[in-house]
Amino acid sequence: MWDNFLEAARALLTGMIPVAVVFGLLALVMKRRAVLAGLKRARNEIVTNLYLLLVNALVVAPLLAVPLMTGHDLVPRNTALVALWDEIPVGLSLIAAIVVIDFAAYWRHRAEHSRSVWPIHATHHADEAMNWLSLHRKHPLGAALSMAVDTVPVLLLGLPFWAIAAALVLRTWWGYFVHADVPWTLGPVGKVLISPAAHRLHHIRDEELMGFNYGNTITLWDKLFGTYVDPAPYLDCETGIAEGTRDFIGELARPFEARYRPGKGKPVGNQPAL
Numbered sequence: 598m599w600d601n602f603l604e605a606a607r608a609l610l611t612g613m614i615p616v617a618v619v620f621g622l623l624a625l626v627m628k629r630r631a632v633l634a635g636l637k638r639a640r641n642e643i644v645t646n647l648y649l650l651l652v653n654a655l656v657v658a659p660l661l662a663v664p665l666m667t668g669h670d671l672v673p674r675n676t677a678l679v680a681l682w683d684e685i686p687v688g689l690s691l692i693a694a695i696v697v698i699d700f701a702a703y704w705r706h707r708a709e710h711s712r713s714v715w716p717i718h719a720t721h722h723a724d725e726a727m728n729w730l731s732l733h734r735k736h737p738l739g740a741a742l743s744m745a746v747d748t749v750p751v752l753l754l755g756l757p758f759w760a761i762a763a764a765l766v767l768r769t770w771w772g773y774f775v776h777a778d779v780p781w782t783l784g785p786v787g788k789v790l791i792s793p794a795a796h797r798l799h800h801i802r803d804e805e806l807m808g809f810n811y812g813n814t815i816t817l818w819d820k821l822f823g824t825y826v827d828p829a830p831y832l833d834c835e836t837g838i839a840e841g842t843r844d845f846i847g848e849l850a851r852p853f854e855a856r857y858r859p860g861k862g863k864p865v866g867n868q869p870a871l
Contacts, residue, residue, distance in 0.1 A: 605655050610647075616770075620729040620777055627779055635778065639726035641844065642734070646724075648845040650733040653740035661744050678755030690757055694764035695814055697751045703818040705746045706811040709739065710865045716857035717742070719865075720848045722800055722807065725837035731776040731800075732769075736848060771814050780832040787828075791816055794828035800836040804865050 625632050636643075682690055709718035720736040735743070751761050775796035783792040791812045799810040809826040812819045819825035843851060851857075 642724050645845045646730040646734045657737045657740050672752040690760040694760040699814050701750045702747045712864050716852035722838045723842045727836050729773040729777045732772040798828040798831045802835040802837050
């Protein structure tokens, strides 16, 4: 069993090489001689994020896949809706999948900033040296929550599985991009798509401003529900949380710390005290 896990871990990390090459080159172009200093500063958090990636991808995801694969009626799919999407152009199906998944992720993300769920989500905000691997800084409970929630609406709406899969891949790559340490607002494009600067603002070391720019890919839902803030005044802002960053074991233990016990925590950002 251990050999199988090691083989799966090796395959996962090998599959990450193209992503590492792309964002490594981006870091080299942007930081040049400062790239080694930046890597040294982020080293410990990168190690933590890689451990979390391995646990979430090789333990949490398979555990969730079992009920999804064996319980066909857990998320019912209306046959009429499934047939309807077969008549819709491929491009529109893909755009719809991205928009709907982002809608679910937006509200899931807002809930994670409430008092009751923040102890789990705090791990994702703990990186003080943000980089593309910060996408994977998720407590296993947080990873399970996002895996379980984000795709429910697209499944209920009967969107094609290929469109859902493609949307998830594109959103993952965009997630790497918006977590990268680049001060880009993307100009006019950033009015429609979440930019690295906009998402860095969400990770700012300011608990009020953390309550904005919840979107992963598009700005639509933030603008519609009043949680979008122009990142231009906050480029290269400090990131992290008051509780500080942790190593892998510390992040696993974080939600169970005394500071997060009922009645002691508070919502982070413009959230209700759930």
